[in-house]
Amino acid sequence: MLGILALSISFIILLLLGFPVALVLAGSTLITMWVLDISLATAVPNLVQGVNSYTLLAVPFFILAGQLMGEGGLSLRLINMAQLFVGMIRGGLAMVNCFTSLLFGNISGSAVADVSSIGSVMIPMMKEKGYDSDYTVAVTAASSIQGVIMPPSHNMILYALAAGGVSISSLFLAGIVPAFIMLIGLMAMSYVIARKRNYEKGEPVPLKKAPKILLDGFLSLMTGAIILGGIFSGQFTATESGAIACLYAFILVFFVYREIPLSRMGLIMKKTFRTVSMVLFLIAASKAFAFILAYLQIPGMVTDLFLMVSDNPVVIMLIITVLLLVLGAPMDMAPLILIMTPILYPITVGTLGMDPIHFGIIMILNLGIGLITPPVGTVLFVGCALGKIPIEKGAKALIPFYLVLVAILLLLTFVPGIVMWLPNKFG
Amino acid sequence: MYKIIKKLALGLDRLLEVFALTTLSVMVIIVTVQVFTRTIGNFVYFWSEEVTLLLLVWTAFLGIAIGFREKLHLSMDSVTRRIPQSMQKIVSKVITITVFIFGLYLVIYGWQYTELMHANTLAATGLPRSIQYVIVPITGVLVCIYSFLQIVGIDTRRHPESDDEEEVS
Amino acid sequence: ACGGDSNVSQEDPTEATDNTADEAADNTANEEENNEAGNNEAEPAEEKESYQFRLAETHAPDYPTTLADKHFAELVGERSDGRITIDVFPSASLGEESAVLEQVQLGSIDFTRTSAGPMAEFNEDFGVFSLPYIFDDDDHVWNFLLSEHGDNLLKSLESSNMMGLAYYSSGARHFYSSEPINSLEDLEGQKIRVQQNAINIDLMNALGASATPMDFGEVFSGLQTGVIDAAENNYPSYYSTRHFEVAPYYILDGHQRVPEVLVASSSTWEILDEEDQELIKQAAIDSIDFQRENWAEFEAFAEEEVRAAGATIIEVDDVSVWQEAASTVIDEHGEQYREVLDAIESVR
Ligand code: NA
Numbered sequence: 001m002l003g004i005l006a007l008s009i010s011f012i013i014l015l016l017l018g019f020p021v022a023l024v025l026a027g028s029t030l031i032t033m034w035v036l037d038i039s040l041a042t043a044v045p046n047l048v049q050g051v052n053s054y055t056l057l058a059v060p061f062f063i064l065a066g067q068l069m070g071e072g073g074l075s076l077r078l079i080n081m082a083q084l085f086v087g088m089i090r091g092g093l094a095m096v097n098c099f100t101s102l103l104f105g106n107i108s109g110s111a112v113a114d115v116s117s118i119g120s121v122m123i124p125m126m127k128e129k130g131y132d133s134d135y136t137v138a139v140t141a142a143s144s145i146q147g148v149i150m151p152p153s154h155n156m157i158l159y160a161l162a163a164g165g166v167s168i169s170s171l172f173l174a175g176i177v178p179a180f181i182m183l184i185g186l187m188a189m190s191y192v193i194a195r196k197r198n199y200e201k202g203e204p205v206p207l208k209k210a211p212k213i214l215l216d217g218f219l220s221l222m223t224g225a226i227i228l229g230g231i232f233s234g235q236f237t238a239t240e241s242g243a244i245a246c247l248y249a250f251i252l253v254f255f256v257y258r259e260i261p262l263s264r265m266g267l268i269m270k271k272t273f274r275t276v277s278m279v280l281f282l283i284a285a286s287k288a289f290a291f292i293l294a295y296l297q298i299p300g301m302v303t304d305l306f307l308m309v310s311d312n313p314v315v316i317m318l319i320i321t322v323l324l325l326v327l328g329a330p331m332d333m334a335p336l337i338l339i340m341t342p343i344l345y346p347i348t349v350g351t352l353g354m355d356p357i358h359f360g361i362i363m364i365l366n367l368g369i370g371l372i373t374p375p376v377g378t379v380l381f382v383g384c385a386l387g388k389i390p391i392e393k394g395a396k397a398l399i400p401f402y403l404v405l406v407a408i409l410l411l412l413t414f415v416p417g418i419v420m421w422l423p424n425k426f427g
Numbered sequence: 428m429y430k431i432i433k434k435l436a437l438g439l440d441r442l443l444e445v446f447a448l449t450t451l452s453v454m455v456i457i458v459t460v461q462v463f464t465r466t467i468g469n470f471v472y473f474w475s476e477e478v479t480l481l482l483l484v485w486t487a488f489l490g491i492a493i494g495f496r497e498k499l500h501l502s503m504d505s506v507t508r509r510i511p512q513s514m515q516k517i518v519s520k521v522i523t524i525t526v527f528i529f530g531l532y533l534v535i536y537g538w539q540y541t542e543l544m545h546a547n548t549l550a551a552t553g554l555p556r557s558i559q560y561v562i563v564p565i566t567g568v569l570v571c572i573y574s575f576l577q578i579v580g581i582d583t584r585r586h587p588e589s590d591d592e593e594e595v596s
Numbered sequence: 597a598c599g600g601d602s603n604v605s606q607e608d609p610t611e612a613t614d615n616t617a618d619e620a621a622d623n624t625a626n627e628e629e630n631n632e633a634g635n636n637e638a639e640p641a642e643e644k645e646s647y648q649f650r651l652a653e654t655h656a657p658d659y660p661t662t663l664a665d666k667h668f669a670e671l672v673g674e675r676s677d678g679r680i681t682i683d684v685f686p687s688a689s690l691g692e693e694s695a696v697l698e699q700v701q702l703g704s705i706d707f708t709r710t711s712a713g714p715m716a717e718f719n720e721d722f723g724v725f726s727l728p729y730i731f732d733d734d735d736h737v738w739n740f741l742l743s744e745h746g747d748n749l750l751k752s753l754e755s756s757n758m759m760g761l762a763y764y765s766s767g768a769r770h771f772y773s774s775e776p777i778n779s780l781e782d783l784e785g786q787k788i789r790v791q792q793n794a795i796n797i798d799l800m801n802a803l804g805a806s807a808t809p810m811d812f813g814e815v816f817s818g819l820q821t822g823v824i825d826a827a828e829n830n831y832p833s834y835y836s837t838r839h840f841e842v843a844p845y846y847i848l849d850g851h852q853r854v855p856e857v858l859v860a861s862s863s864t865w866e867i868l869d870e871e872d873q874e875l876i877k878q879a880a881i882d883s884i885d886f887q888r889e890n891w892a893e894f895e896a897f898a899e900e901e902v903r904a905a906g907a908t909i910i911e912v913d914d915v916s917v918w919q920e921a922a923s924t925v926i927d928e929h930g931e932q933y934r935e936v937l938d939a940i941e942s943v944r
């Protein structure tokens with residue numbers, strides 16, 4: 001009991017005092033070890049082993065590839081391509097926005113990269129066409145959540161690491177159908193609001209421009225195709241696909257598009273390293289935290305606690321959904337995946353017998369919604385900053401989209417077949 | 428005096444950055460080469476996995492130090508933002524001092540563990556296991572240096588201008 | 597559930613470790629001193645100390661090795677009248693084998709069940725088990741393990757801050773692949789996932805295959821997509837990982853027979869008095885038969901299941917051909933294990 005008390009109190013205090021989250025995890029672990037008289041050296045191997053994983057390599061690789069594509073003028077090409085397909089519908093630019101996010105999500109693994117690179121182009125573009133600021137921000141932010149579900153996604157890799165032994169390629173496959181369901185849901189909601197607010201009816205793109213647009217967009221989308229195609233045709237593993245994506249992006253940006261000089265590579269690497277540093281420290285620290293959780297047998301207690309409340313799987317899943325949504329409001333996605341997976345995995349996969357792939361997708365979508373909920377939502381923040389509106393206004397405009405996303409979340413939770421269809425079919 | 432310290436710190440920063448970016452690039456290169464040797468030459472260098480992982484561990488730990496230097500590591504400031512300025516200053520001092528203590532921890536226990544692991548080996552290359560761990564005390568020293576500089580009021584951030592950073596999510 | 601008892605067992609080694617931050621080598625001596633001092637203060641009466649220990653296991657809760665761990669823990673609990681409890685942590689919740697072994701050396705994990713394979717990273721002598729085709733069958737393995745030489749090998753762990761308690765069964769490792777492998781020739785050019793160590797890599801080369809590194813969790817999809825052509829493991833793991841679904845050809849070459857080892861941390865061992873040490877050691881030895889029976893049952897069950905699922909089991913008529921092909925590995929690595937190899941030969 002002493003250990004649990006020490007862990008939870010130190011965790012909460014350090015977190016509220018605004019310590020870096022990774023330091024909160026490492027710090028509360030060390031304090032607990034000190035209280036329990038466990039050798040403090042125990043945390044050292046856990047910190048190191050946390051990042052000593054071949055699977056984890058894909059994370060810096062995907063971040064580098066995303067950074068390269070983002071800097072290399074990719075988003076504009078994707079927007080042009082999306083305009084060709086859905087630009088003529090009412091609220092056309094909103095549709096383009098949603099569709100571009102899905103395409104971008106197939107290249108990058110990050111919703112924040114998505115919202116910042118697409119938002120910086122599309123938000124001003126939409127405003128110019130007479131869309132309200134809050135609507136543009138809401139559409140951009142909500143649709144970028146597709147990026148965490150649409151493969152590749154480094155959040156899936158974090159989950160696979162935390163769960164242990166879950167296949168990344170299966171997670172990648174499992175994300176595709178839910179991402180398209182999200183696209184349909186978000187486009188439908190955007191359309192309903194666009195009608196209500198009577199936004200413009202988009203103009204179709206002149207057909208003679210189509211070949212150039214398609215070729216340009218095609219080369220960008222090839223990144224995603226190479227990643228997924230390479231993995232599923234057995235050319236390389238999910239980890240290796242990250243390195244290949246870097247190679248392809250490098251060639252595309254510096255030798256085909258040539259919008260930025262090769263000398264920018266240094267800066268791109270630096271920016272990548274900044275993001276990578278944050279993620280890797282979090283992973284290292286959360287490994288030590290997971291060790292102390294297991295050592296104190298907390299996951300088992302949480303399972304017992306849930307079973308005390310109810311032994312009905314539907315009720316338990318609803319509680320878990322609400323719990324993750326609530327936790328996702330004040331906290332960021334990566335640390336939550338790393339902290340909550342070892343706690344919830346024994347009950348969902350162990351006791352309820354959920355497929356680890358299914359649970360992973362549910363958890364990632366759930367925490368993805370947290371990225372656009374106040375008080376802490378990185379995607380919401382970036383979106384509001386780009387649209388120059390207060391956070392409250394952005395959050396209010398997002399309400400209808402929250403409803404859509406939560407409805408999809410519940411659908412995917414209770415109809416596992418949707419998520420498992422592709423991985424099962426492939427297997 | 429401050430000027431000399433600052434100059435030394437800048438030199439160290441440069442060295443670190445070059446080293447970290449090199450490890451990052453070498454990882455990409457090794458893994459890419461591995462894909463090609465396997466698909467074309469039907470072989471894989473026996474050291475490729477272990478060396479790449481070693482580089483990943485090193486990159487990650489240098490990242491911890493650089494992250495503290497640049498104040499990159501994500502935190503939850505929704506509570507501290509609402510308290511008075513004077514309190515905020517105190518809290519941020521406390522955090523910096525804690526970071527220093529964390530650095531000390533990495534130096535002392537990291538070194539102790541490195542020594543303990545010296546007799547063990549890595550499976551493929553047969554290198555001593557301590558090579559995986561020696562980066563921990565090194566990172567500790569760096570963390571101590573940077574947090575010390577911050578405590579005495581020297582801004583250690585070298586890239587404050589690129590704050591429009593894309594973060595992880 | 598995780599109350600104060602654990603403190604008793606953890607207290608003394610910790611203090612010792614703290615004090616000797618600079619000289620890890622002196623740990624042992626100091627621990628004993630501190631421990632005695634602590635005991636004298638806390639235990640004036642005759643009543644014996646209670647302990648709560650942790651045993652790290654990487655396999656699932658229902659796997660034969662985990663069941664044996666639990667059986668061992670039960671025996672210890674019964675024989676000490678509940679004074680010594682050992683909690684089993686399955687499913688790698690305290691970490692993977694190598695990482696756990698490190699912490700057993702450190703003393704923060706008290707017991708673990710590990711494969712003799714990764715043990716070689718901590719004690720060179722254990723590398724002998726990775727040498728190919730050195731055992732004829734399971735009886736041969738156990739003749740060796742239960743011999744004086746097997747016991748000496750366990751004892752040699754003391755120099756690595758560990759206390760070897762007992763061996764467990766782990767069957768034989770065979771190759772499995774997505775395309776039929778009927779003979780040694782079929783192995784030519786195959787990309788095979790093995791645990792990356794020098795002997796394994798040389799073995800793959802000697803058999804004409806190429807060793808491909810891959811995280812264990814990726815092997816299923818690796819076989820499915822064709823990044824790798826084959827992998828290798830024993831029957832129970834072939835079954836429990838469901839790799840037979842994507843690699844349905846299992847060729848019984850039995851290239852390695854790598855036993856499991858149950859070990860205690862020296863730091864934990866040293867806080868126990870001789871009587872408790874004897875009690876635990878005996879419980880470990882008495883759990884061997886239970887584990888071997890369970891293992892055999894599970895092996896048979898696994899075989900039945902994979903056969904029922906349509907996997908093709910291929911017998912090897914003449915293993916000496918394989919043995920011959922792999923002999924270069926023994927030439928290369930065998931010298932340092934000469935004595936042990938002779939001992940293995942002598943109990944054939
Ligand atoms: Na994505």
Ligand code: NA
Pocket residue numbers: 328329330331369370371372373374375376377378
């Ligand atoms: Na949030």
